[in-house]
Amino acid sequence: MNDTKQSSDRRSAHDRSGAATAAPSPALARARSRPTSQLGVPPGGAWGRAAWGFLAPVTLYLILFYAYPLYRNLDLSLRNYTVRSFVQGDAPFTGLENYQKVLDDPTFAPALLHTVVFTAVCLVFQYAIGLALAVFFNQHFRLSATLRALFLVPWLLPLIVSASTWSWMLNSDSGIVNAALHTVGIDPVNWLTSPSWSLASVIIANIWIGVPFNLVVLYSGLQSIPGSLYEAAALDGANAWQRFWRITFPLLRPVSAITLLLGLVYTLKVFDIIWIMTKGGPADSSTTFATWSYQLGFGNLLPAFGPGAAVGNLLVVAALVFGLIYVRVQRKQALS
Amino acid sequence: MHSTSRRRRPTAAALTVLAVAVSATACSSGSGGSASKDADSGTYTIWDPYPQFAKGSAWTKLLDQCGTEAGVKIKRTGFDTSDLSNKTLLAAQQGNSPDVLIVDNPVVSTLAEAGVLTTTDDNKLDTSKADPNLLAAGQSGGKTYGTPIGANTLALYYNKDVLKAAGVDVASVKDWKSLTAALEKVKKAGKKGITFSAIGTEEGSFQFLPWFWGSGAQLTDLDSAESVSALSLWKGWLDKGYAPNSVINNTQTTSWQEFASGDYAFAENGTWQLANAGKAGFDYGVLPIPGADGGNAAAPTGGEFVTIPVQDDAGRYATSQKLVTCLTSTANLYDTDTTLSYVAPTSEVQDKQVAANAELKPWVEAVKAAKGRTSDDLGTKYPKISEQMWKAVQSALSGADSPKNALAKAQSAVK
Numbered sequence: 001m002n003d004t005k006q007s008s009d010r011r012s013a014h015d016r017s018g019a020a021t022a023a024p025s026p027a028l029a030r031a032r033s034r035p036t037s038q039l040g041v042p043p044g045g046a047w048g049r050a051a052w053g054f055l056a057p058v059t060l061y062l063i064l065f066y067a068y069p070l071y072r073n074l075d076l077s078l079r080n081y082t083v084r085s086f087v088q089g090d091a092p093f094t095g096l097e098n099y100q101k102v103l104d105d106p107t108f109a110p111a112l113l114h115t116v117v118f119t120a121v122c123l124v125f126q127y128a129i130g131l132a133l134a135v136f137f138n139q140h141f142r143l144s145a146t147l148r149a150l151f152l153v154p155w156l157l158p159l160i161v162s163a164s165t166w167s168w169m170l171n172s173d174s175g176i177v178n179a180a181l182h183t184v185g186i187d188p189v190n191w192l193t194s195p196s197w198s199l200a201s202v203i204i205a206n207i208w209i210g211v212p213f214n215l216v217v218l219y220s221g222l223q224s225i226p227g228s229l230y231e232a233a234a235l236d237g238a239n240a241w242q243r244f245w246r247i248t249f250p251l252l253r254p255v256s257a258i259t260l261l262l263g264l265v266y267t268l269k270v271f272d273i274i275w276i277m278t279k280g281g282p283a284d285s286s287t288t289f290a291t292w293s294y295q296l297g298f299g300n301l302l303p304a305f306g307p308g309a310a311v312g313n314l315l316v317v318a319a320l321v322f323g324l325i326y327v328r329v330q331r332k333q334a335l336s
Numbered sequence: 337m338h339s340t341s342r343r344r345r346p347t348a349a350a351l352t353v354l355a356v357a358v359s360a361t362a363c364s365s366g367s368g369g370s371a372s373k374d375a376d377s378g379t380y381t382i383w384d385p386y387p388q389f390a391k392g393s394a395w396t397k398l399l400d401q402c403g404t405e406a407g408v409k410i411k412r413t414g415f416d417t418s419d420l421s422n423k424t425l426l427a428a429q430q431g432n433s434p435d436v437l438i439v440d441n442p443v444v445s446t447l448a449e450a451g452v453l454t455t456t457d458d459n460k461l462d463t464s465k466a467d468p469n470l471l472a473a474g475q476s477g478g479k480t481y482g483t484p485i486g487a488n489t490l491a492l493y494y495n496k497d498v499l500k501a502a503g504v505d506v507a508s509v510k511d512w513k514s515l516t517a518a519l520e521k522v523k524k525a526g527k528k529g530i531t532f533s534a535i536g537t538e539e540g541s542f543q544f545l546p547w548f549w550g551s552g553a554q555l556t557d558l559d560s561a562e563s564v565s566a567l568s569l570w571k572g573w574l575d576k577g578y579a580p581n582s583v584i585n586n587t588q589t590t591s592w593q594e595f596a597s598g599d600y601a602f603a604e605n606g607t608w609q610l611a612n613a614g615k616a617g618f619d620y621g622v623l624p625i626p627g628a629d630g631g632n633a634a635a636p637t638g639g640e641f642v643t644i645p646v647q648d649d650a651g652r653y654a655t656s657q658k659l660v661t662c663l664t665s666t667a668n669l670y671d672t673d674t675t676l677s678y679v680a681p682t683s684e685v686q687d688k689q690v691a692a693n694a695e696l697k698p699w700v701e702a703v704k705a706a707k708g709r710t711s712d713d714l715g716t717k718y719p720k721i722s723e724q725m726w727k728a729v730q731s732a733l734s735g736a737d738s739p740k741n742a743l744a745k746a747q748s749a750v751k
Contacts, residue, residue, distance in 0.1 A: 083450035083716075087428045106749075172581040174594075193584035195736040281536040282584050282734035283727065283742075298422060301538060302446050302719035 070316070076309035086305060098306040102314070105307075107284055107292060114199055115288040118206070119267045125207045126263055127256070130214020135248065137215075138222045148219070155212035163276035166205040167192060170277075195285035198278045202286050206273050210266070214259055221255030222248065254333070261326045265319045289315045379409045380655060383424070384438040385417035385640060386676070394675055402662035406655050421446065424645070428452040433645035435656045436663075438485060441473040441708060442538070442722075444641050445715040448481045452645050455479040459644045459653045461660055465682040473708025474641045476715040482643035483664055486678030488607035489635040489706040490546055491698060496619040498527045498601040506621060511630040512550075512569055515602075519578035522601040529578035531594040532604040533586040534570070534733055540726040542636055542709070543588065543604055544570070546625040548725075549707065550633025555714060555721050558728065559740075559747040565628065567739035571732050584733050606638060607699050608677045622698045624705070634707040639678055679703040724749045 077098050085091035102108060137148045154162060169176050170191035178188040191201040225248065233243050271290040274280060280287035280295060287295070289311055297308025382399055389395040396412060403410035413434075415423055421443045427433050433452060447453050456463055456479075463471055463483045470484045499506055502525035504518045519529035533543045547570065548555075553563035573579040583591065588605060595603030596616045604625065613620050624632040642663055644656045662668065664681075670688055673680045679699050680686050686700045710718045724746035731742040 083425060083446055086425055087450045087452060089429060167585070171585075174582070190581050190734075193581050193734055195734050278585065279536045281727075281730050283731035283736035285734075285736065299537070300719050300723050301421065301442055302716055303422060303425070 073309050073312060073316075076305050077307075077313050079306060081305040083302065086303075091306075094306075098310040099314075102307050102310045107287060110284055111287045111289055111292045111311075114286060115268070115290075118199065118203055118270070118288055119264060121203050122206050122210060122267045122270075123260060123263050126210035126214050126267075127260060129207070129211050130259075131218050131252075131256075133211070133215045134218040134222055135244065137219060148215070151215055152212045154209050155216075159209070159272040160276060162209060163205065163273045166201075166208075166273075167277045170201050192278050193282055195283050198282060198286040202274045202277050205277060206267065206270055209273065210263060213266075214263065217259045217262075218252065218255060221252050221259075224255075225251045254330075257326060257329065261322060264322050268315060268319055289318075378407075379411050380406075380436065380652075380659060381434040382410055382412045382436045382438070382659070383420065383434040384412065384414055385420050385440060386438075387414035387416055389414060389675075394671065398663070398668055398672065402659050402668075405662055406658040408655055408659075410659075424452060425450060428645065431648060433647065435644070435647065435652055436659050437643045437645050438640050439482075439643060441470075441484065441637060441639055441641050442710050442718060444474045444481050444643060445476045445710040446719065447643070447645075448476055448479070449716045453481045453643045454646055454653065455481060456483075458650075459657050459660075461644070461657055465684070467681055467683065467704065469704070469707060469711075470637055470639075470681045472711040473637060474643075476710070476713065482641035483660065484681035485640050485642050485664060485669070486673040486676055487637050487639035487681055487703045487706070488678050489637055489699070489702045490543065490604055490606050490625060491635065491702050492530075492623040492625055493595060493603045493605055493609070493613060494621050494623055495595070495598065495601055496621055498522060498525075498599070501525055502527060502601065504601070506623065509623060509626065511626050512628050515626060516569070516573070516578070519573065519601070520576075523576070523578055527601060528580065528594075528599045530573065530602040530604070531580060531586065531591045531600050532570075532583055533588045533591045534583045534726075534729050535585060535587055536726050536730045538722060538726070539588055540729055541722040542638065544725065544729050545709065546604070546633045546635040549635075550625060550627040552628065555712070555718070555725075557747070558721065558725060558750065559743040562628075563743055564740050567729060567732050567743060570729070571739050574733055584730060607679060607703075610677050610695065610699070622695075624698060624702050632702070632705055634705055635702055636709050637703065637706040639681075721750050 078093060078095060079085075079091035080094045080097065081091045133151060137144050170178075172178065172188060172190045172193055175191070177191065181188060189197055191197050229247050229251075230243055233247055238246065269290050270288070271294060274286055274288060274291050275294065278286045279299075280291040293308050293311035293315065295308075296304045296311060380403065384395075386395060399410050399412050417440055420439055424433070424437060424439065424447060428450065437447075437453075439447065444453070461483055463480055466484050467487075470487050471480065474480055474482045474484065494506060496506075499518070499522070502518075502522040504521050506518075509515050509518050522529050534540045544566070547566040548563060551562040551566040551569075553560050553566060557563070570579070574581060574583070580594065582594070586594070591603060592605050592609050592612065594600055595605070596612065598616070598618050625635055627633040642660045644653060644660060647653070663672070666682070666685055666688075669680050669682065669685045672678075673685065673689065674692075679696065680689055686703075689696050690700055709722070710716075714721070727749075728737075728739075728742040728746035731737040731745075732739040736742075737745070
């Protein structure tokens with residue numbers, strides 16, 4: 001910033017001396033309005049080169065670590081890879097055959113259903129609980145900072161620790177949850193080993209893990225709502241419920257949108273928790289696209305890279321679609 | 337003043353150069369490995385699935401010692417066993433295979449199919465001393481792709497105290513019927529019957545196989561009446577409460593922890609738990625897994641093979657062969673298999689092991705009766721069959737399907 005100012009000052013000084021007869025102030029204004037870049041040189045050959053110089057690192061980074069892997073994954077999904085052709089690198093191009101195979105697989109429909117249910121239920125509960133806690137902690141009572149910090153624990157724990165702990169707690173025979181149910185006279189539930197409960201179990205664990213993220217983002221969103229609005233509303237006689245629905249919720253909408261989008265992308269790809277707790281089972285009852293993709297590519301002694309990559313790409317597309325919806329909604333909001 | 341803008345441009349140029357340099361190193365890192373290997377041909381790489389052995393352990397010392405005998409330096413990397421097959425496939429794709437690879441036996445046929453491994457015809461490895469039933473897991477299409485370094489298998493551990501309290505004479509357990517009767521008695525005495533691992537991975541198939549084979553079923557025919565009877569046996573145990581519901585999610589380690597709690601009469605587990613069994617704090621015994629109508633069921637073999645992956649430079653095989661021969665020499669096998677708590681793959685070393693530790697006797701017998709999962713020339717068909725098998729076991733035990741339907745679905749999915 002400093003450089004820009006110096007160089008434009010330099011140029012305006014030059015202008016002033018060159019056009020001595022002209023009134024100094026318009027010349028100065030004209031000089032200031034002339035486009036100059038941050039580099040202090042006018043647009044042109046050197047400017048372009050320098051710009052590319054600055055762009056190069058990030059461009060290379062994007063190509064090497066984003067574009068190329070995505071391309072490779074797409075390529076994997078369009079070829080018929082066996083272990084042999086994977087090593088030799090001569091897998092024949094088969095077009096959309098892998099996708100066809102994945103669509104025809106009896107696992108596809110349940111996996112799709114589980115992915116949708118898992119993502120939707122997790123998002124709703126994570127957001128609702130996160131928002132409720134954020135509003136609660138926004139009251140700034142004593143110990144609120146300490147308690148808020150405690151709520152962050154699930155977020156700070158390594159996933160393998162929290163998922164393993166959940167699977168111990170939900171163990172059918174020796175888990176603490178069934179022991180607790182027993183003391184209140186409820187029959188034990190086969191949380192992880194019954195096809196009707198396994199999905200619910202991983203959803204519960206994932207909600208617990210996702211709440212802190214929602215809490216933190218929504219809490220910081222609440223900080224940006226001016227207190228004067230609440231004061232005015234209180235003077236107008238609005239009760240707490242009205243203040244929440246008329247002020248907090250609408251003003252939090254942009255923050256909510258990004259929280260939900262990030263939550264969606266994160267939840268769509270959740271793999272570790274499910275894999276550690278149930279391995280997607282029993283009998284595919286908690287298989288989502290993420291675990292299915294891993295199962296195909298790595299969960300067997302004989303990897304099926306092609307179909308595995310195809311399922312992974314379906315996930316990427318799903319996340320992309322929601323990302324585009326978000327961008328569109330945001331643009332509409334900005335225009336209105 | 338002029339200098340400000342001029343100084344900027346070199347900075348930009350420097351940044352560009354830096355970026356190009358960074359990307360250049362990033363691109364070349366793939367081939368860097370093999371380039372350095374060629375330049376430094378005195379270094380041989382060994383990959384093994386024993387990450388528990390750190391630098392300075394007996395295992396790494398043995399590797400270094402074998403390297404010294406062959407006149408080369410050893411660069412060893414230990415991988416998690418579930419990672420190793422994919423790592424090897426990737427390395428082979430990049431032309432970066434290790435010189436010597438120690439890998440879980442059912443993976444050998446997959447790697448052989450991928451063209452990653454040399455045959456004993458190429459590498460001149462002598463496999464004549466290894467037991468044929470163990471060696472079979474590394475054979476496919478009439479070729480042998482390595483030599484076993486050690487073997488383990490499954491048997492039934494039993495808790496003598498629990499059986500005594502329940503009034504069960506372990507000698508009466510001879511077939512499935514008498515075993516189920518024993519479990520019933522144990523349950524009546526207020527103790528827990530049996531624990532095993534029926535998890536939805538290769539481990540689940542591994543544990544189910546002794547019962548599957550013990551019924552007389554064949555892996556090529558998953559929905560046979562014998563196969564259904566084996567799965568119904570497990571399902572019946574769960575329904576009657578002889579086995580805990582948690583077996584559906586048990587790994588072999590968690591299943592062992594259940595047994596080590598001292599409440600269970602029986603546990604299906606492997607040779608590798610022997611050391612832990614001594615620490616469990618109760619009197620235990622080991623029993624071969626019975627077949628449906630008596631006799632001992634064939635259990636699947638576990639344990640690793642030492643293989644020599646394909647290299648661009650065929651001249652390296654001679655030294656690799658020396659290294660493998662050293663690792664699998666009688667004296668070294670004895671030490672290695674003692675550390676790993678494995679049964680040796682050759683009769684000579686087995687005798688030595690039993691002489692030193694009589695507890696190994698039932699295990700040596702079990703290994704001699706055991707069968708490789710990829711044997712019978714199943715090769716790469718085995719992984720597909722196995723996946724459907726563990727799915728069927730999970731479906732039946734969790735109640736999602738009857739044993740008969742689950743196995744019928746499995747068989748149709750394999751085809």
